[in-house]
Amino acid sequence: MIYLDYSATTPVLPEVLDSYNKVTTDYFGNPNSLHNLGTKSKELLDSATKQVCELLNINIEELTFTSGATESNNIALIGTCLANKSNGNHIIVSKLEHPSVYGICDYLNTLGFKISYVNHTEEGVVDFEDLKKKITKDTILVSICMVNSETGVRQPLRTIRQIMNKCKANIILHSDITQALGKIPVNFNDFDLASASGHKIFAPKGIGIFYKKKNIKCNSLLYGSSHDFHPGTPPLPLIVSFSKALRIALHEITKKQEIVAKWNEKILKNIVKFPDIKINHTKYSIPHIINISLMDIKPETFIHALEKNEIYVSSNTACSSGKMSTSVMALYNDKTRAETTIRISLSYLTKLEDITVFLNAFNIIYDKLHSLNE
Numbered sequence: 036m037i038y039l040d041y042s043a044t045t046p047v048l049p050e051v052l053d054s055y056n057k058v059t060t061d062y063f064g065n066p067n068s069l070h071n072l073g074t075k076s077k078e079l080l081d082s083a084t085k086q087v088c089e090l091l092n093i094n095i096e097e098l099t100f101t102s103g104a105t106e107s108n109n110i111a112l113i114g115t116c117l118a119n120k121s122n123g124n125h126i127i128v129s130k131l132e133h134p135s136v137y138g139i140c141d142y143l144n145t146l147g148f149k150i151s152y153v154n155h156t157e158e159g160v161v162d163f164e165d166l167k168k169k170i171t172k173d174t175i176l177v178s179i180c181m182v183n184s185e186t187g188v189r190q191p192l193r194t195i196r197q198i199m200n201k202c203k204a205n206i207i208l209h210s211d212i213t214q215a216l217g218k219i220p221v222n223f224n225d226f227d228l229a230s231a232s233g234h235k236i237f238a239p240k241g242i243g244i245f246y247k248k249k250n251i252k253c254n255s256l257l258y259g260s261s262h263d264f265h266p267g268t269p270p271l272p273l274i275v276s277f278s279k280a281l282r283i284a285l286h287e288i289t290k291k292q293e294i295v296a297k298w299n300e301k302i303l304k305n306i307v308k309f310p311d312i313k314i315n316h317t318k319y320s321i322p323h324i325i326n327i328s329l330m331d332i333k334p335e336t337f338i339h340a341l342e343k344n345e346i347y348v349s350s351n352t353a354c355s356s357g358k359m360s361t362s363v364m365a366l367y368n369d370k371t372r373a374e375t376t377i378r379i380s381l382s383y384l385t386k387l388e389d390i391t392v393f394l395n396a397f398n399i400i401y402d403k404l405h406s407l408n409e
């Protein structure tokens with residue numbers, strides 16, 4: 036099998052799965068229980084939480100474990116709007132967000148919040164002048180995805196923050212860092228709130244993080260038996276797995292990035308040979324995601340042909356497959372281009388043999404399907 040869909044999800048690393056199994060068996064006590072099984076679990080919970088915070092260079096009170104980025108995005112946007120509504124009812128998001136953010140915006144709209152969608156440049160980066168124009172006295176939150184899941188375009192968050200600060204003090208900046216964490220260095224000083232999922236960094240599904248800087252007002256969306264921000268029994272095996280996966284992902288991250296950049300270059304060098312294929316890539320795209328438009332071939336047909344060779348890629352994102360790529364449409368305003376995308380996503384675990392086999396299959400399938408249209 037050749038797996039090239041790492042931005043949709045990753046397999047669980049064997050050593051992470053070992054930790055998951057060990058904690059499930061040996062630490063089944065509820066960390067909230069007072070007996071020694073509970074205490075043992077609580078100690079492990081505290082040490083895993085501490086490890087995550089040290090790795091991310093954040094404070095313990097700033098971290099909440101969630102079920103994943105969708106939940107974290109909900110807390111970030113809804114919780115912040117509810118907690119800050121006395122300061123205004125306006126939020127700004129980019130046109131290159133994950134679909135979950137747009138679903139949340141639709142809901143916030145029903146609660147009376149106004150949403151503005153900031154334009155971006157041809158290269159996919161937030162248009163600073165448009166951002167300045169869109170900020171009003173009622174703006175309370177700006178949410179900008181750090182790396183777009185379909186095209187890999189990365190946003191200059193620090194500059195965005197500087198522009199926000201010049202226009203109005205105290206606007207909260209949230210970033211969905213799901214496609215950035217563990218792939219490129221992330222500086223948590225660049226934003227106030229952040230969301231990410233463990234299953235993009237070789238941890239199991241069902242665990243994610245929500246980051247909230249101290250002093251930022253954001254309501255909890257869950258009510259329970261305690262006054263915790265995220266009440267309920269902590270999923271200890273998932274939390275320990277997350278901390279282990281994060282440690283592995285961040286270890287020699289630059290070296291891992293270089294490996295991915297090498298594979299990216301190899302694939303693009305092959306694909307540019309086909310003049311009818313469009314490459315949906317700008318100078319701001321991270322190397323982990325390669326998005327192309329086949330233009331005259333249905334992506335489903337292409338993906339299933341690759342699948343027959345046990346090669347797995349996706350058509351736009353796993354979250355919006357079957358529909359047009361909203362990010363490619365936002366970038367190029369070309370319906371055919373947006374409807375015929377495939378996304379090849381890479382990891383440092385991808386091997387040269389995988390790339391060679393993939394490119395051979397790609398070339399044969401493309402020539403065959405493209406010739407049917409000639």
Ligand code: PMP
Pocket residue numbers: 042043102103104105106133135180182183184211212213214232234352353354
């Ligand atoms: N944000 C981004 C940028 C993503 O890529 C994804 C997953 N594709 C999500 C949010 C949602 O993550 P999850 O499905 O783990 O909740």
